[in-house]
Amino acid sequence: MLTFSRRSGARLFAALGVLGIAAWGQERKQDASTFLRPLDQSVLEVGPVSVIVRASNKGKLSLDGKPVDLKQSAGGVYTATVNSSGGLHELSWIDAAGEQKIRFFLRTEANVAGVPAGWKVFKPHPPSVECGICHSEKQGEWSFKTRSYSETCFTCHEQKSFVQGHAHNDEVLADCVLCHNPHGSTEEFHLKMPRETACKQCHG
Numbered sequence: 001m002l003t004f005s006r007r008s009g010a011r012l013f014a015a016l017g018v019l020g021i022a023a024w025g026q027e028r029k030q031d032a033s034t035f036l037r038p039l040d041q042s043v044l045e046v047g048p049v050s051v052i053v054r055a056s057n058k059g060k061l062s063l064d065g066k067p068v069d070l071k072q073s074a075g076g077v078y079t080a081t082v083n084s085s086g087g088l089h090e091l092s093w094i095d096a097a098g099e100q101k102i103r104f105f106l107r108t109e110a111n112v113a114g115v116p117a118g119w120k121v122f123k124p125h126p127p128s129v130e131c132g133i134c135h136s137e138k139q140g141e142w143s144f145k146t147r148s149y150s151e152t153c154f155t156c157h158e159q160k161s162f163v164q165g166h167a168h169n170d171e172v173l174a175d176c177v178l179c180h181n182p183h184g185s186t187e188e189f190h191l192k193m194p195r196e197t198a199c200k201q202c203h204g
């Protein structure tokens with residue numbers, strides 16, 4: 001749970017033996033990329049937008065069709081900061097697995113009325129974008145600084161006020177990311193999904 005290695009993929013590769021090379025190529029191709037931030041159909045304030053892409057193949061990022069400078073850190077993690085004017089924008093990631101696109105809207109006082117219906121405001125979390133606060137890069141692997149998520153979270157959040165807001169025992173709550181999105185969210189309290197859906201994961 002604590003690291004993001006692709007070890008299972010490597011094991012599959014070893015097990016497949018002679019057929020491995022073809023299968024490996026295919027497996028990597030099928031591994032579609034994901035935009036971790038920002039989220040599709042979200043609204044952000046005009047200003048620098050921090051982008052995180054998780055991809056198993058090297059690829060190209062573009063904003064409204066124009067290439068964007070990309071930073072690669074360990075283990076298939078790509079980041080960029082994009083700047084643009086108010087209005088609707090499209091980010092695209094293209095690699096061997098295909099293309100992923102997300103759209104977002106940069107809001108200004110003047111264009112608020114143009115926000116597409118149903119789109120929600122995306123709040124990045126934490127407000128500063130330093131990945132190293134929570135992650136580390138060891139031997140080319142993208143991983144975590146601490147043994148558990150909660151250890152990381154409680155470097156900034158008070159455990160005391162946390163207990164008041166959460167009605168469960170520690171065991172249920174340990175996996176913070178079951179309910180929260182650590183990179184930001186369009187929901188209240190940085191929830192990963194609407195509150196009722198979060199509860200329904202366990203309470204049918």
Ligand code: HEC
Binds near residue numbers: 077177182
């Ligand atoms: C507040 C702590 C925190 C910060 C800051 C943070 N992350 Fe994360 N990140 C997490 C947690 C917790 C997870 C585990 C999420 C899960 O399992 O749902 C995670 C997961 C990830 C993953 C793996 C996701 C996957 O599904 O494979 C990537 C990649 C990642 N973060 C990249 C970044 C990058 C790049 C930055 C900086 C721009 C960053 N993170 C900043 C806490 C953080």
Ligand code: HEC
Binds near residue numbers: 127182
């Ligand atoms: C580097 C400091 C830092 C770390 C580490 C951190 N947070 Fe935060 N978090 C903040 C700040 C600052 C805010 C308030 C601003 C905001 O809402 O984005 C916040 C807000 C939140 C909120 C919303 C609070 C509200 O009242 O709306 C939640 C939920 C949250 N964090 C969960 C987490 C979880 C889960 C982790 C661990 C994966 C974590 N945080 C790690 C700094 C941090």
Ligand code: HEC
Binds near residue numbers: 161
């Ligand atoms: C079962 C889902 C769930 C899990 C697991 C969970 N949270 Fe929350 N969290 C919530 C909900 C729902 C709220 C909104 C609280 C409210 O409605 O009073 C919240 C609110 C928060 C807040 C803001 C308010 C406060 O109490 O300070 C922080 C910070 C936070 N969570 C951090 C964490 C951390 C850190 C973990 C892991 C140790 C965690 N959460 C695990 C559901 C969860």
Ligand code: HEC
Binds near residue numbers: 172178198
């Ligand atoms: C990871 C699974 C999980 C999730 C997600 C979850 N719960 Fe629970 N919940 C439990 C378990 C297990 C118990 C019994 C043990 C305890 O109290 O911690 C419980 C107990 C409760 C109780 C105490 C009353 C009772 O039935 O025993 C309430 C109230 C509750 N949950 C509300 C919520 C709400 C509201 C959410 C969404 C924010 C939520 N739960 C999300 C697992 C979960």
